[in-house]
Amino acid sequence: MLRVGRRARARASKNYLGFPDGIGGTELAERSLRQARKFGAEIVIGTPLVSASSLTSPFCFELDHGPQVHCRCAVVATGVEYRQLEVEGVSRLADAGVYYGAAPSECHLYRDADVYVVGGGNSAGQTALNLSRFAHSVTMLVRGGSLAKSMSHYLIRRLETNDNITVRLNAELVAVEGKDCLEAIIVRNAAGEKERLRAAALFILIGGVPQTAPVAGILRRDGGGYLLTGRDLLTDGGQEGWPADREPYLLETSVPGIFAAGDVRHGSVERVASAVGDGAIALRLVHAYLSEC
Numbered sequence: 001m002l003r004v005g006r007r008a009r010a011r012a013s014k015n016y017l018g019f020p021d022g023i024g025g026t027e028l029a030e031r032s033l034r035q036a037r038k039f040g041a042e043i044v045i046g047t048p049l050v051s052a053s054s055l056t057s058p059f060c061f062e063l064d065h066g067p068q069v070h071c072r073c074a075v076v077a078t079g080v081e082y083r084q085l086e087v088e089g090v091s092r093l094a095d096a097g098v099y100y101g102a103a104p105s106e107c108h109l110y111r112d113a114d115v116y117v118v119g120g121g122n123s124a125g126q127t128a129l130n131l132s133r134f135a136h137s138v139t140m141l142v143r144g145g146s147l148a149k150s151m152s153h154y155l156i157r158r159l160e161t162n163d164n165i166t167v168r169l170n171a172e173l174v175a176v177e178g179k180d181c182l183e184a185i186i187v188r189n190a191a192g193e194k195e196r197l198r199a200a201a202l203f204i205l206i207g208g209v210p211q212t213a214p215v216a217g218i219l220r221r222d223g224g225g226y227l228l229t230g231r232d233l234l235t236d237g238g239q240e241g242w243p244a245d246r247e248p249y250l251l252e253t254s255v256p257g258i259f260a261a262g263d264v265r266h267g268s269v270e271r272v273a274s275a276v277g278d279g280a281i282a283l284r285l286v287h288a289y290l291s292e293c
């Protein structure tokens with residue numbers, strides 16, 4: 001088995017099962033690499049996938065600077081590149097009160113606290129609602145003057161009717177402060193004045209970009225660029241989007257024999273545990289696919 005990758009990013013996982021004190025992304029990736037090598041995987045690092053051409057097995061993937069990889073089956077697990085918020089203090093306090101994204105399961109950690117959400121899209125709105133079940137107050141900081149263009153109407157209505165959620169429009173985060181963890185945020189308000197607000201946590205939901213450009217020409221994607229898999233291929237475009245006589249396997253993409261796992265997949269819950277679970281399922285499906293050809 002050949003695994004192709006860029007360098008691992010240093011994301012910490014606070015809630016991955018078996019690591020009660022959390023584990024950094026780099027350490028988790030290094031441990032996984034060691035383990036994969038023990039099982040005989042050949043690893044290529046630093047030569048990202050740049051394009052994929054063939055629509056039928058055997059596939060041909062082209063790596064940076066020219067080398068090609070030929071294979072009968074492939075699993076795409078290229079993840080999502082989160083948009084970074086270039087604001088003073090954010091990178092220093094990342095994972096110390098400042099977070100990119102928020103899983104519903106983590107919201108209870110901020111019971112009775114005053115928390116902030118940056119962003120005006122559906123993920124930001126849903127996160128605010130999840131947090132509001134536990135937090136004392138949730139304040140959304142939205143740069144624009146309205147939510148209507150970026151968020152679904154039903155979510156806007158739910159935010160409006162929720163007593164402990166405040167939406168601040170024309171509000172821009174300009175800095176975050178804290179010694180070892182987040183203590184306060186500085187916001188430029190609609191009048192252009194800077195306000196210092198005490199904050200227990202800040203959740204940044206300003207979107208991410210699924211890393212699917214190299215396979216964009218051959219695999220079907222949703223409107224956000226995420227890879228469609230399994231039954232989503234059928235419901236989204238009927239049988240037309242699926243070329244084989246059988247139904248697609250759970251994590252199979254629009255090209256039979258190419259699977260997708262983790263954050264890059266449409267509908268992923270964007271957690272380490274689910275990405276690892278997808279990987280395990282994908283490999284079972286690879287075996288099923290290979291046994292039928």
Ligand SMILES: Cc1cc2nc3c(=O)[nH]c(=O)nc-3n(C[C@H](O)[C@H](O)[C@H](O)COP(=O)(O)OP(=O)(O)OC[C@H]3O[C@@H](n4cnc5c(N)ncnc54)[C@H](O)[C@@H]3O)c2cc1C
Nearest residue numbers: 005006013014048049078079100211262263270271272275
């Ligand atoms: C700041 C932050 C904090 C988070 N905290 C938590 C947490 O506490 N708990 C939790 O469960 N989840 C957390 N997450 C989410 C978690 O990191 C992801 O759900 C998980 O990493 C997804 O794994 P993945 O393998 O799908 O993608 P990734 O971990 O993103 O891995 C994708 C890999 O593919 C590589 N790649 C991309 N394009 C190419 C290419 N063209 N060629 C070759 N390689 C490529 C990337 O460099 C990367 O190494 C956090 C995410 C962020 C951004």
